[in-house]
Amino acid sequence: xxxxxxxxxxxxxxxxxxxxxxxxxxxxxxxxxxxxxxxxxxxxxxxxxxxxxxxxxxxxxxxxxxxxxxxxxxxxxxxxxxxxxxxxxxxxxxxxxxxxxxxxxxxxxxxxxxxxxxxxxxxxxxxxxxxxxxxxxxxxxxxxxxxxxxxxxxxxxxxxxxxxxxxxxxxxxxxxxxxxxxxxxxxxxxxxxxxxxxxxxxxxxxxxxxxxxxxxxxxxxxxxxxxxxxxxxxxxxxxxxxxxxxxxxxxxxxxxxxxxxxxxxxxxxxxxxxxxxxxxxxxxxxxxxxxxxxxxxxxxxxxxxxxxxxxxxxxxxxxxxxxxxxxxxxxxxxxxxxxxxxxxxxxxxxxxxxxxxxxxxxxxxxxxxxxxxxxxxxxxxxxxxxxxxxxxxxxxxxxxxxxxxxxxxxxxxxxxxxxxxxxxxxxxxxxxxxxxxxxxxxxxxxxxxxxxxxxxxxxxxxxxxxxxxxxxxxxxxxxxxxxxxxxxxxxxxxxxxxxxxxxx
RNA sequence: GGCGCCGUAGCUCAGUUGGUGAGAGCGCUCGACUCAUAAUCGAGAGGUCGACAGUUCAAAUCUGUCCGGCGCUACCA
Numbered sequence: 001x002x003x004x005x006x007x008x009x010x011x012x013x014x015x016x017x018x019x020x021x022x023x024x025x026x027x028x029x030x031x032x033x034x035x036x037x038x039x040x041x042x043x044x045x046x047x048x049x050x051x052x053x054x055x056x057x058x059x060x061x062x063x064x065x066x067x068x069x070x071x072x073x074x075x076x077x078x079x080x081x082x083x084x085x086x087x088x089x090x091x092x093x094x095x096x097x098x099x100x101x102x103x104x105x106x107x108x109x110x111x112x113x114x115x116x117x118x119x120x121x122x123x124x125x126x127x128x129x130x131x132x133x134x135x136x137x138x139x140x141x142x143x144x145x146x147x148x149x150x151x152x153x154x155x156x157x158x159x160x161x162x163x164x165x166x167x168x169x170x171x172x173x174x175x176x177x178x179x180x181x182x183x184x185x186x187x188x189x190x191x192x193x194x195x196x197x198x199x200x201x202x203x204x205x206x207x208x209x210x211x212x213x214x215x216x217x218x219x220x221x222x223x224x225x226x227x228x229x230x231x232x233x234x235x236x237x238x239x240x241x242x243x244x245x246x247x248x249x250x251x252x253x254x255x256x257x258x259x260x261x262x263x264x265x266x267x268x269x270x271x272x273x274x275x276x277x278x279x280x281x282x283x284x285x286x287x288x289x290x291x292x293x294x295x296x297x298x299x300x301x302x303x304x305x306x307x308x309x310x311x312x313x314x315x316x317x318x319x320x321x322x323x324x325x326x327x328x329x330x331x332x333x334x335x336x337x338x339x340x341x342x343x344x345x346x347x348x349x350x351x352x353x354x355x356x357x358x359x360x361x362x363x364x365x366x367x368x369x370x371x372x373x374x375x376x377x378x379x380x381x382x383x384x385x386x387x388x389x390x391x392x393x394x395x396x397x398x399x400x401x402x403x404x405x406x407x408x409x410x411x412x413x414x415x416x417x418x419x420x421x422x423x424x425x426x427x428x429x430x431x432x433x434x435x436x437x438x439x440x441x442x443x444x445x446x447x448x449x450x451x452x453x454x455x456x457x458x459x460x461x462x463x464x465x466x467x468x469x470x471x472x473x474x475x476x477x478x479x480x481x482x483x484x485x486x487x488x489x490x491x492x493x494x495x496x497x498x499x500x501x502x503x504x
Numbered sequence: 505g506g507c508g509c510c511g512u513a514g515c516u517c518a519g520u521u522g523g524u525g526a527g528a529g530c531g532c533u534c535g536a537c538u539c540a541u542a543a544u545c546g547a548g549a550g551g552u553c554g555a556c557a558g559u560u561c562a563a564a565u566c567u568g569u570c571c572g573g574c575g576c577u578a579c580c581a
Contacts, residue, residue, distance in 0.1 A: 008581085009581065011580090011581075012580065012581095014580085015580060015581085018581080019581090020580085020581040021581050022581085023581070024581045025581085052579090054580095185508080185509060185510090186508095186509090188507095188508065188509085189507080189508050189509075189575090189576075191508095192506095192507045192508055192576090193507080193508090193576085193577085195507075196506075196507065196577080199578090201578065202578085223579080224579075225578085225579050228579095255581095256581080257580090257581040258509095258575075258576085258581090259575090259576085259579095259580070259581070260579085260580090260581080261576085262576080262577090262578080262579095263578090263579080267578090286581085287509090287575090288575095288581075289581085303580075303581085326516075326517090328517070328518085331509080331510075331517095332509090332510085332574085332575090333516080333517080334515095334516065334517095336516095339515090339516070339530090342516095342529095342530060342531090343529095343530090345541095345543095346529075346530070347529095349541060349543075350541075350543055350544080351543090351544090353540095353541065353543090354540055354541055354543045354544075355540085355543095355544090356540095357539090357540050357541060357543085358539050358540035358541090358543080358544080359539085359540085360539095360540090361539055361540060362539050362540085365539075366539090401517090401518095402518080405518085405528080405529080408529095415543095415544055415545075416544085416545065416546095418539080418540095418544080418545090419536095419537075419544060419545040419546085420545080422537080422539085423539075424538085424539035424540090425539090495541090496540095496541045497541090498541080499541065500541050500542090500543075
């Protein structure tokens with residue numbers, strides 16, 4: 001029994017929820033659900049990032065105040081995640097008072113420790129963009145690449161975080177903690193960044209006021225990135241509830257896309273060090289979903305694909321399972337409507353759903369609709385034991401696709417087993433009972449293991465096979481023990497759990 | 505330029521610390537079955553593991569070079 005605190009990044013409110021976000025959030029949800037099955041105390045956090053110039057500007061365009069705009073757009077994420085059946089325990093918004101308090105507390109601490117200093121920032125500033133550009137990014141003769149207008153050389157006082165001072169400590173952390181960043185490929189990238197040497201970073205802006213003010217210098221607000229990272233700490237009580245923070249922080253796991261690896265594996269740990277926070281996070285990095293396939297390539301970009309459109313076609317669980325099963329956590333992978341459809345039909349309609357149907361029918365015909373108890377010596381028992389071990393190991397390594405593959409082997413093997421025994425040809429009696437009891441037991445266990453990806457349908461199947469209670473309240477590894485299917489319970493037939501779908 | 509990732513069957517991908525004749529799913533071909541959502545089961549075809557060289561008794565798995573695809577290099581998962 002342990003504790004697991006899983007986080008998504010907070011999503012920038014200007015974005016509309018898309019499959020890229022969904023993939024990230026679903027991965028956290030599934031891993032957290034796995035930990036819930038293990039009986040761990042779990043906290044799953046997600047939320048929205050709402051400060052910064054871009055939000056301010058798009059609020060203006062929409063004719064709203066920044067907070068009205070943030071309220072509205074944050075709601076889109078909240079709704080999308082509810083529709084995806086994410087079981088998040090909290091939804092944080094960076095505009096909340098608790099977050100302001102935490103940010104100010106953490107950075108004040110870093111300031112008091114001497115890790116933040118004032119310096120002059122100078123650079124090429126585009127008035128149109130209200131942003132600085134590096135010399136290399138400019139076009140023609142010092143012109144903004146977007147507005148094609150000359151930029152101005154500006155000088156501004158800024159607060160800087162002494163990131164460079166943490167080079168050694170970060171190196172030590174990596175050396176002492178082999179699993180701090182996974183998978184290894186991304187850990188190497190983080191090490192590469194470290195090897196190149198760290199420079200101090202500017203963490204405040206005086207040009208805008210839509211942000212969290214610097215406690216010792218109210219004319220400045222913290223730059224959006226540095227306020228954003230702190231959300232993870234805010235949510236478990238940093239600055240407001242030390243006991244809660246101490247309880248959860250040691251078991252924090254961040255799930256992030258590879259584009260923000262630098263912030264989560266270098267900057268953020270350094271900020272924590274600067275504020276004397278003892279425990280550092282574990283970071284799980286994944287790649288991008290690349291848009292492939294006929295139907296969706298028209299939309300051009302994965303950021304244009306809304307989860308709700310796919311849920312409309314495949315159902316929540318269909319979407320959840322296909323996304324989790326098809327995309328190895330780590331590398332970039334192809335995302336296509338065709339692949340989604342294929343995964344849905346194969347795993348859910350043909351294998352899982354159809355197995356539930358055929359078992360229920362045979363039980364109805366040969367066992368009077370009463371599910372018999374399994375055979376303790378069934379050959380399926382060993383199959384299940386192996387599959388469970390592999391499933392558990394894969395979830396532990398944060399590899400949902402591998403875990404689900406292992407779980408589905410139980411389903412495939414049960415189909416094979418039925419085919420081999422042909423209970424539908426037998427006369428009613430002990431022989432049929434033994435076979436069907438085994439099938440029901442395999443189904444029972446597979447249903448528990450599949451719950452992280454198909455939570456809603458798993459509950460339906462659970463009831464179909466006559467199990468009391470819910471899947472959600474099952475506890476592993478006990479629930480994966482062969483032989484717990486009670487027997488003597490009513491098995492119901494019904495409409496297909498996952499109707500087979502055709503390309504439209 | 506610097507750092508890093510990737511290139512394994514038609515497709516999408518697995519392949520721990522190098523070691524029985526290289527795998528899965530999908531797709532395809534043939535066959536079986538007909539309880540089930542035209543679902544299921546079996547058999548089969550299909551790969552010089554990007555190229556070249558090297559280390560080794562032994563490499564998809566280590567080293568080097570090259571070719572090809574890509575990411576990061578201060579703010580979109």
